[in-house]
Amino acid sequence: MKREYSNENLVIFWDSNKCIRSGNCDRQLPQVFDINKRPWVNVNAADVEEIKRVIDTCPTGALSYSVPGKSRLKKTTIKVQPDGPYKVEGKCELSGLDGKIIDAGDVFALCRCGQSSKMPFCDGSHYRSGFKDS
Ligand code: FES
Numbered sequence: 001m002k003r004e005y006s007n008e009n010l011v012i013f014w015d016s017n018k019c020i021r022s023g024n025c026d027r028q029l030p031q032v033f034d035i036n037k038r039p040w041v042n043v044n045a046a047d048v049e050e051i052k053r054v055i056d057t058c059p060t061g062a063l064s065y066s067v068p069g070k071s072r073l074k075k076t077t078i079k080v081q082p083d084g085p086y087k088v089e090g091k092c093e094l095s096g097l098d099g100k101i102i103d104a105g106d107v108f109a110l111c112r113c114g115q116s117s118k119m120p121f122c123d124g125s126h127y128r129s130g131f132k133d134s
Contacts, residue, residue, distance in 0.1 A: 005041040009048045011066045012041055012055065018108065019062035020124030028054045059084045060122050061107025083132050085109035085122035094120070 001016040025033035031045040032054070043051070048067075055063045059081045076090030086109065088094075093104045102120070109122040113131035116123045 003039075003041075005039060005043045006068075007043045008068065010043055010051060011068065012043055012051070013064045013066070014041065015062050015064075017062075018060045018121070020060055020122065020127070022059050022124070022127070024057045024059065025054055025063060028057070059087060060109035060124075061087060061089065064107045080112070080133075081109070084126050085112050 003014045003016075005012045005014070026035060029046055029051065032042050032051055034040055034042070052065055055065050058064075076088070076092050079087045079089070081087050087107070088110060089107050091106065092108075094102045094108070094110075096102050110120050111118075111122045111126070113126040113129060115125035115129045115131065117125065
Protein backbone atom coordinates (compact mmCIF):
# COMPACT_ATOMS: atom_id res chain seq x y z
CA MET A 1 0.00 0.00 0.00
CA LYS A 2 1.35 3.41 -0.98
CA ARG A 3 0.08 6.66 0.48
CA GLU A 4 0.77 10.36 0.02
CA TYR A 5 0.44 13.16 2.55
CA SER A 6 0.93 16.69 1.32
CA ASN A 7 0.64 20.41 1.75
CA GLU A 8 1.80 23.22 -0.54
CA ASN A 9 5.45 22.80 0.57
CA LEU A 10 6.00 19.06 0.79
CA VAL A 11 4.67 15.70 -0.39
CA ILE A 12 5.46 12.74 1.85
CA PHE A 13 5.28 9.25 0.32
CA TRP A 14 4.87 6.12 2.44
CA ASP A 15 5.16 2.57 1.10
CA SER A 16 3.93 0.05 3.67
CA ASN A 17 5.62 -2.80 1.78
CA LYS A 18 9.00 -1.25 2.50
CA CYS A 19 8.30 -0.20 6.10
CA ILE A 20 10.10 -2.30 8.74
CA ARG A 21 8.90 -0.17 11.69
CA SER A 22 12.38 0.95 12.61
CA GLY A 23 10.77 3.76 14.59
CA ASN A 24 13.19 6.40 13.30
CA CYS A 25 10.33 8.63 12.19
CA ASP A 26 8.01 8.52 15.21
CA ARG A 27 10.89 8.68 17.71
CA GLN A 28 12.33 11.82 16.12
CA LEU A 29 9.13 13.64 15.12
CA PRO A 30 6.17 12.16 17.01
CA GLN A 31 4.04 15.20 16.22
CA VAL A 32 4.34 14.36 12.50
CA PHE A 33 4.52 10.55 12.57
CA ASP A 34 2.02 9.02 15.00
CA ILE A 35 0.96 5.44 14.27
CA ASN A 36 -1.97 5.78 16.67
CA LYS A 37 -3.61 8.52 14.58
CA ARG A 38 -5.36 8.44 11.22
CA PRO A 39 -3.93 9.69 9.03
CA TRP A 40 -0.73 8.72 10.78
CA VAL A 41 1.29 11.47 9.03
CA ASN A 42 0.62 15.15 9.73
CA VAL A 43 2.68 17.06 7.18
CA ASN A 44 1.76 20.39 8.83
CA ALA A 45 3.09 19.56 12.28
CA ALA A 46 6.76 20.52 11.79
CA ASP A 47 9.15 22.53 9.66
CA VAL A 48 9.66 21.17 6.13
CA GLU A 49 13.45 20.92 6.54
CA GLU A 50 13.06 19.02 9.82
CA ILE A 51 10.62 16.57 8.23
CA LYS A 52 12.97 16.06 5.28
CA ARG A 53 15.90 15.45 7.64
CA VAL A 54 13.96 12.77 9.52
CA ILE A 55 12.68 11.10 6.35
CA ASP A 56 16.28 10.88 5.12
CA THR A 57 16.99 8.64 8.15
CA CYS A 58 14.38 6.04 7.08
CA PRO A 59 16.58 2.96 6.58
CA THR A 60 14.49 1.31 3.86
CA GLY A 61 13.05 4.23 1.93
CA ALA A 62 9.50 3.44 3.05
CA LEU A 63 9.26 7.17 3.64
CA SER A 64 10.35 9.57 0.93
CA TYR A 65 9.37 13.06 -0.15
CA SER A 66 9.26 15.57 -2.94
CA VAL A 67 9.02 19.33 -2.99
CA PRO A 68 6.27 20.64 -5.28
CA GLY A 69 7.78 22.18 -8.41
CA LYS A 70 11.09 20.36 -8.03
CA SER A 71 12.13 17.07 -9.58
CA ARG A 72 11.98 14.13 -7.18
CA LEU A 73 14.86 12.44 -8.90
CA LYS A 74 18.30 12.77 -7.40
CA LYS A 75 21.69 11.43 -8.36
CA THR A 76 21.65 7.72 -7.61
CA THR A 77 23.49 6.87 -4.41
CA ILE A 78 23.95 3.75 -2.31
CA LYS A 79 24.42 4.33 1.40
CA VAL A 80 25.34 1.77 4.01
CA GLN A 81 22.91 2.06 6.91
CA PRO A 82 24.47 1.50 10.36
CA ASP A 83 23.88 -2.16 11.34
CA GLY A 84 21.36 -2.37 8.49
CA PRO A 85 20.74 -2.48 4.74
CA TYR A 86 22.15 -0.73 1.71
CA LYS A 87 19.80 2.18 0.97
CA VAL A 88 19.54 2.93 -2.75
CA GLU A 89 18.28 6.43 -3.58
CA GLY A 90 17.76 7.90 -7.02
CA LYS A 91 16.42 6.60 -10.31
CA CYS A 92 17.45 2.97 -10.53
CA GLU A 93 16.31 -0.39 -11.87
CA LEU A 94 17.04 -3.63 -10.04
CA SER A 95 17.03 -6.76 -12.23
CA GLY A 96 17.00 -10.43 -11.22
CA LEU A 97 19.03 -13.34 -12.65
CA ASP A 98 16.47 -13.69 -15.44
CA GLY A 99 16.92 -10.05 -16.41
CA LYS A 100 13.42 -9.09 -15.33
CA ILE A 101 13.11 -5.87 -13.39
CA ILE A 102 12.41 -6.59 -9.73
CA ASP A 103 11.98 -2.98 -8.69
CA ALA A 104 12.31 0.40 -10.29
CA GLY A 105 11.96 3.46 -8.23
CA ASP A 106 13.53 6.23 -6.29
CA VAL A 107 14.23 4.53 -2.97
CA PHE A 108 14.66 0.97 -1.78
CA ALA A 109 16.81 -0.98 0.70
CA LEU A 110 18.83 -4.08 -0.09
CA CYS A 111 19.57 -6.65 2.59
CA ARG A 112 23.13 -6.66 3.86
CA CYS A 113 22.73 -9.12 6.74
CA GLY A 114 21.63 -12.15 4.70
CA GLN A 115 18.62 -12.85 6.92
CA SER A 116 15.76 -11.23 4.96
CA SER A 117 12.79 -13.35 3.90
CA LYS A 118 12.10 -10.82 1.12
CA MET A 119 15.49 -11.01 -0.64
CA PRO A 120 17.01 -8.96 -2.09
CA PHE A 121 15.10 -6.40 -0.02
CA CYS A 122 15.52 -5.66 3.67
CA ASP A 123 12.56 -6.81 5.77
CA GLY A 124 13.88 -5.71 9.16
CA SER A 125 15.36 -9.12 10.04
CA HIS A 126 18.70 -7.44 10.75
CA TYR A 127 17.13 -6.02 13.94
CA ARG A 128 15.90 -9.42 15.12
CA SER A 129 19.14 -11.20 14.24
CA GLY A 130 21.27 -8.60 15.99
CA PHE A 131 23.29 -7.84 12.86
CA LYS A 132 26.15 -5.47 13.64
CA ASP A 133 28.77 -3.79 11.52
CA SER A 134 32.15 -5.31 12.20
S1 FES B 1 19.74 -5.81 6.22
FE1 FES B 1 17.67 -5.69 6.82
S2 FES B 1 16.98 -7.75 6.65
FE2 FES B 1 19.06 -7.85 6.07
